Amino acid sequence: LRDLKNTLGKETLRGELSGQIDRHHLYRAGIDRKVFKQNRIKPRRDKKVVCLLDASSSMGGNTEIYKAAHALARVVDGTEVLSYNMPGHDQCVVTRQTSGRGFKRIKVNGGTPSGQALIATALKFPDRMIIHFTDGDSNDGFTTTQASKIIQKKFPRVQIIDVQMRPKVYNRNTDGLPPNVTRVNIQEVSEFPAVLQEAIKPWVRGGG
16 A cells, blocks of 8 residues: 555546656657646545454454555545454454554454444444455354345445455355445455555545
8 A cells, every 4th residue: 555645546637738748658749749648636535434354363463454454544534444353252342443643553352243343333434435354254243244234224325345364265255245245355464455455446536
């Protein structure tokens, strides 16, 4: 995400009467105006992004995920970063990690109440895109699929990008997902920043 701030929301206009020389069309000099280009910032949509991150015990070796989410919050205004786990029995805890320009250190502990955390996040942010990451199945309460169906009915403006770190055998596991959910399966933590960048493109007018 290092270069995201400089590229997100920009578009290049070609064939301008003046502007920067476009190397791709330099051979056209003296023939037509395509030799010039201009860059401009496209207006953003009103939608904001929430990163909801698994902070259960199994995430101890995957903390690079948290750094990527924090980097996204730095470059995309209004991004919220939340973590969740179940440190005690029947107690889903969702913690806000963003505070102005600073971030709290995410502590991993307990179980994985993914479905409950998704519903709680949708209740708090009923018109946002939720990028959810987990490295395993929900092991208490609703599954992510069950929660997504509830969210679709109660909060129809919420969109969910459900990112799961799984073996390749799960890559096509989208059975039963409602239309408000896009599931992305990755095998390595290093794939997560690219997933974030692709996920937020729909919220920038005209694409990324």
